Amino acid sequence: MAVIEELIRQEDNGTISFGNHLMDEKKKVLDFEVNGDLYKVKTFKEITKLEKNGKMLLEAVPGATVHNFEMNEKGAHFTVEGDENVQITMELEPETEYKILIDDVNVGKMKTNLAGKVNFSVELGKNAPSVAIEKIG
Secondary structure (H helix, E strand, O other): OOOOOOOEEEOOOOOEEEOOOOOOOOEEEEEEEEOOEEEEEEEEOOEEEEEEOOEEEEEEEOOOEEEEEEEEOOEEEEEEEOOOOEEEEEEOOOOOEEEEEEOOEEEEEEEOOOOOEEEEEEOOOOOOOEEEEEEOO
């Protein structure tokens, strides 16, 4: 896998890929349209952030490159790569329980707070791990 030189793009399968964890200076793309929704990405080596229609979807610290990101009412899935382990914050449904799977291994359940945010870490190695967040119930 590689960084996203254009910072955000729609893949052939309808998912989006975004971020460039190798950049020294922060760059952003505003109003990237996918299926009538407007996405905004800010990225560089310290942080990568994705918003959809003005609402935060995902933030990775330090910066990361996210591939094949897809989110729906049941959860989200994507792969992530970077130079270091990343702390990911996602905004999902408020006060809802989700299970987190990394490379198909259940790493636990988490309940979102009143704002719908959940935080978790992903250990990065040579391969970009797949991450799945699945709504319980």
